[in-house]
Amino acid sequence: MTDVLSAHFKEQAAEAIGNATIQESLDRLVNFRQGRVDAIAEYGQERWDALSQSAREIKRETLEHLDYYLDELSRNVERAGGHVFFARDAAEANEYVAKVAADNGVKTVTKSKSMVSEEMGIADVLESMGIEPVETDLGEYIIQLAREAPYHIIAPALHKSKEEVSELFERILGTPAESDITALAGVARKVLREKFLEADMGMTGANFGVSETGTIVMVTNEGNGRMCSSLPRVHVATMGMERVIPRLRDVATYLPLLTRSATGQRISSYVSFVTGPRRSDEEDGPQEFHLVILDNGRSRMLADPELREALYCIRCGACLNACPVYGKVGGHAYGWVYPGPIGAVVTPSLVGVPKAKDLPFASTLCGACRDVCPLKIDIPRMLLKLRSDAVEGPAETRVPRRVESLMMRAWRRTVAGPRLFSLAGKVTSAAQWPLSRRGSLRWLPPPLSGWTRTRDFPRAAMRPFRARWRKDEGNRGG
Amino acid sequence: MADREEFLAHIRSALASGPCIGAPPSASPPAATPSPPSRDDLLAQLERSAGLQSWHFVRAANADEATARVVEIAKGHGAGTVVRTAHDVLQRMGIDAALAGAGMESVVLADGPGGLDAEQRQATAAGAAVGVTGVDAVIAETASVALAPRKGMSRQASLLPPVHVAVAMADQVVGTLDDVLALRLVELAEAEEITWYMNLVSGPSRTADIEQTLVVGVHGPGVVYLVVIEE
Numbered sequence: 001m002t003d004v005l006s007a008h009f010k011e012q013a014a015e016a017i018g019n020a021t022i023q024e025s026l027d028r029l030v031n032f033r034q035g036r037v038d039a040i041a042e043y044g045q046e047r048w049d050a051l052s053q054s055a056r057e058i059k060r061e062t063l064e065h066l067d068y069y070l071d072e073l074s075r076n077v078e079r080a081g082g083h084v085f086f087a088r089d090a091a092e093a094n095e096y097v098a099k100v101a102a103d104n105g106v107k108t109v110t111k112s113k114s115m116v117s118e119e120m121g122i123a124d125v126l127e128s129m130g131i132e133p134v135e136t137d138l139g140e141y142i143i144q145l146a147r148e149a150p151y152h153i154i155a156p157a158l159h160k161s162k163e164e165v166s167e168l169f170e171r172i173l174g175t176p177a178e179s180d181i182t183a184l185a186g187v188a189r190k191v192l193r194e195k196f197l198e199a200d201m202g203m204t205g206a207n208f209g210v211s212e213t214g215t216i217v218m219v220t221n222e223g224n225g226r227m228c229s230s231l232p233r234v235h236v237a238t239m240g241m242e243r244v245i246p247r248l249r250d251v252a253t254y255l256p257l258l259t260r261s262a263t264g265q266r267i268s269s270y271v272s273f274v275t276g277p278r279r280s281d282e283e284d285g286p287q288e289f290h291l292v293i294l295d296n297g298r299s300r301m302l303a304d305p306e307l308r309e310a311l312y313c314i315r316c317g318a319c320l321n322a323c324p325v326y327g328k329v330g331g332h333a334y335g336w337v338y339p340g341p342i343g344a345v346v347t348p349s350l351v352g353v354p355k356a357k358d359l360p361f362a363s364t365l366c367g368a369c370r371d372v373c374p375l376k377i378d379i380p381r382m383l384l385k386l387r388s389d390a391v392e393g394p395a396e397t398r399v400p401r402r403v404e405s406l407m408m409r410a411w412r413r414t415v416a417g418p419r420l421f422s423l424a425g426k427v428t429s430a431a432q433w434p435l436s437r438r439g440s441l442r443w444l445p446p447p448l449s450g451w452t453r454t455r456d457f458p459r460a461a462m463r464p465f466r467a468r469w470r471k472d473e474g475n476r477g478g
Numbered sequence: 479m480a481d482r483e484e485f486l487a488h489i490r491s492a493l494a495s496g497p498c499i500g501a502p503p504s505a506s507p508p509a510a511t512p513s514p515p516s517r518d519d520l521l522a523q524l525e526r527s528a529g530l531q532s533w534h535f536v537r538a539a540n541a542d543e544a545t546a547r548v549v550e551i552a553k554g555h556g557a558g559t560v561v562r563t564a565h566d567v568l569q570r571m572g573i574d575a576a577l578a579g580a581g582m583e584s585v586v587l588a589d590g591p592g593g594l595d596a597e598q599r600q601a602t603a604a605g606a607a608v609g610v611t612g613v614d615a616v617i618a619e620t621a622s623v624a625l626a627p628r629k630g631m632s633r634q635a636s637l638l639p640p641v642h643v644a645v646a647m648a649d650q651v652v653g654t655l656d657d658v659l660a661l662r663l664v665e666l667a668e669a670e671e672i673t674w675y676m677n678l679v680s681g682p683s684r685t686a687d688i689e690q691t692l693v694v695g696v697h698g699p700g701v702v703y704l705v706v707i708e709e
Contacts, residue, residue: 028689032690064493066489067487067489067493071486076672079672080674081673084482086486138685138688139685139688142687155686155690157687160688162688162691181688181689181693182693185687185693188696189697197600213663222683222697223637224697226637226677230637231600249660249663251655263686266619267620267655269679269681269683269684270678270679270680270683270698272675272676272677273675275672279628280671282675283589283599283629283630283634284587284600284632284633293485299488299489299492302489303495305495305498
C-alpha cells in the first residue's frame with residue numbers, strides 16, 4: 001500500500017502555504033468551480049436535484065445489499081469470459097496483479113488514471129519485478145516522472161507550472177525546453193504513443209461496475225483509457241468494492257453528475273463500457289480481462305452507520321474545489337491518495353484515525369463540500385464523528401492528547417468551585433496584560449501556543465465580571 | 479487470499495450494524511428526461527451540441543454527398559492512407575473507390591481472406607492520417623457517438639489516427655444516453671455472446687492537465703467530424 005504521510009499534515013500544509021507557485025496553481029481551481037456552476041445551470045437545477053436524489057437512493061440501496069450486487073457483478077464478469085479477484089487489502093491485490101503480469105511474461109504496463117491503483121501502490125510493485133509501469137494520463141505521467149503523489153483527484157498535476165513540466169521533461173526525457181503547453185502535451189503524446197503500442201498489459205480503474213451486465217465503465221478525456229483497454233494483450237481493471245451499481249441504465253443517472261461536477265463537462269470525451277475480454281469475432285482487444293475488487297478498509301466504513309455514506313462518493317473532486325482549506329494547503333498536505341474534504345473522511349477511515357489524526361480537524365466545517373457534492377454526502381457530520389472518535393472513541397481510534405486532557409482536567413477543577421474560579425479570573429486579567437493587542441491575544445506560551453500559532457484568542461475582560469458585580473452592587477438600588 | 483464467499487460473508491457481517499445514517503430516501507421518482515419528438519428536432523439538438531463538443535458537424539443530403547465530403551476531409555488532412563471499419567454505410571457510399579479516385583488508399587481494418595494480420599492492422603492504423611467509421615447510435619443531447627466493436631469493426635480506426643470521421647444515418651440519432659443503454663439491453667437480450675465493448679465518443683481527445691489549459695488530441699484523435707446522412 002502507498003505510504004501514509006498524513007501524520008505530517010501541519011508541516012506539509014505550511015510548506016504549501018509558503019510556496020508561491022502552488023498558491024498560484026490552487027487559485028486556478030476557480031475554473032473548476034465556475035465550470036460546475038455553469039454546467040448545472042445548463043442542465044437545470046430542478047432536474048439536477050432530482051438526479052442527485054435518485055443517485056443517493058440507488059447508492060443507499062446498493063450498499064445495503066452490497067454482497068448481492070458484488071456477487072452478481074463477479075458472476076457476470078466471469079460469464080463474459082473475464083476473471084474476478086476479491087482482494088481484502090492492497091497487498092492481496094498487488095500480489096494478484098503481479099502474478100497476472102508474471103504469468104503473461106509482461107514487460108511493459110500502460111496505466112490509465114485510477115485512485116485505487118494509487119491506493120495499492122502497484123507501480124512500485126511492478127517496478128520491483130523489473131516491469132515498466134507507465135502512467136499515461138498526462139497529469140499522472142507528469143507526477144510519475146516527478147515521483148510525486150497526485151495533487152487532486154481529477155487533476156493530478158494541478159500544482160505544477162508549465163515551466164516545471166518543461167524542466168521535468170528536459171531532465172528526464174531529454175527534450176528541449178518548451179514554454180508552449182500544446183507542445184508539452186505533444187511531447188507526452190509522442191513518448192506515450194510508443195508505450196501504448198509496445199505494452200503487453202493495460203491497467204485501468206473503473207468509475208462504475210454494472211452488476212446486471214458485468215460491465216465496467218471508464219470515464220476519460222484523453223483516450224488513454226481506450227488505449228489501455230484495447231491495445232495490450234491483457235487488461236486488468238481495479239475498482240473499490242463500493243463502485244458497483246445495479247443496472248446498466250443507472251449509468252445515465254451517475255454520468256452527468258460525475259462529469260458536470262468534476263470539470264463542468266456535459267460528458268467526457270470518452271466513456272468506455274468493458275464487458276469481459278475481446279469478443280470471439282472481434283478484430284482487436286485484449287485476450288484476457290481481470291477485475292480486481294478491493295476492500296482495503298471499506299468494509300469498516302460499511303460497518304459504521306455513520307461513515308457508510310462516505311462510500312457514496314463517485315470521486316468527482318467537487319468538494320476539493322469548493323473547500324477553503326484544500327484551496328490553501330493543497331493536495332500533498334493530506335499525505336495519502338485522497339485529498340480534500342472527502343480525503344479527510346476516507347483516509348482516517350481506511351488507514352485508521354491515529355495515522356491521520358489531524359485530517360478530521362483540517363476543516364472549518366463550513367459545509368461547502370456537502371453543498372457541492374452531487375451525492376449530497378454529509379462530510380461535516382462525518383468529520384465531527386471522526387473528531388469525537390479521536391477523543392472519546394474506542395481504543396483503536398483514540399489519539400492520545402495528554403497535555404490537552406490534562407488541561408481539560410485542570411479547567412474542570414477550576415470552574416467547579418467559586419474560590420478557584422475567582423482566583424483564575426484575577427490571574428488571567430493580570431497575566432494577559434503584556435500579551436494583548438487590540439482586544440485579542442496574539443501569542444500565548446506553550447502549550448497554549450498551539451492555538452495562537454494560527455489564530456488570535458479573544459482577550460479576557462480586564463476586570464473580572466464578579467469584581468464588577470460586587471463594586472456596582474451599591475449603585476443598583478433595590 | 480480471500481475467495482468470493484469469504485469476502486461476501488465479511489460484507490454481510492459489516493452490514494449487520496444496521497442502515498446508514500443520512501438523509502432519508504426520497505419517494506419522488508427521478509425526473510424523466512424529455513426526448514425531443516421529431517427527427518428534425520433531434521437533428522437540430524445534435525447540431526447544437528456537436529458544436530459545443532467541438533465536432534465538425536456535416537449534414538449530407540444523401541450518401542453521395544457524404545462520400546464527397548469524406549473525400550474532401552481526407553484530402554484536406556493530406557491523407558495518403560485512410561483506415562476504416564466495415565460498416566454497411568461506408569460500403570454503400572462506395573468510399574474505397576471514391577478515395578482511390580482522389581489518390582488515397584483505403585484500408586479496412588479487418589481479418590479474413592486478403593486481410594491484414596493483427597500486427598499489420600495496428601501498424602496501418604497507427605500510420606494512417608484519417609480513420610473513418612460508421613456508428614451504432616448518436617446521442618443528440620451530448621453529441622456522443624456510440625461505437626460497439628465487433629467483427630469488421632476495429633477499435634483502432636477511431637482511436638489511433640489523428641483524425642476521426644464518424645458517419646451516421648439520421649435515423650440512428652436518439653435523444654439521451656438512457657436511450658442508447660436501453661437499446662443495448664435489448665440487443666444483449668437477443669445476443670448469443672454476452673461479451674461486449676462500447677465507446678461513447680463525444681468530441682476530440684482532450685486534456686487540461688497542465689495549468690488547466692485545454693489541449694486537444696493528446697492521445698486519441700484531435701480533430702473529429704460527424705457526418706449525418708439525412709435521406
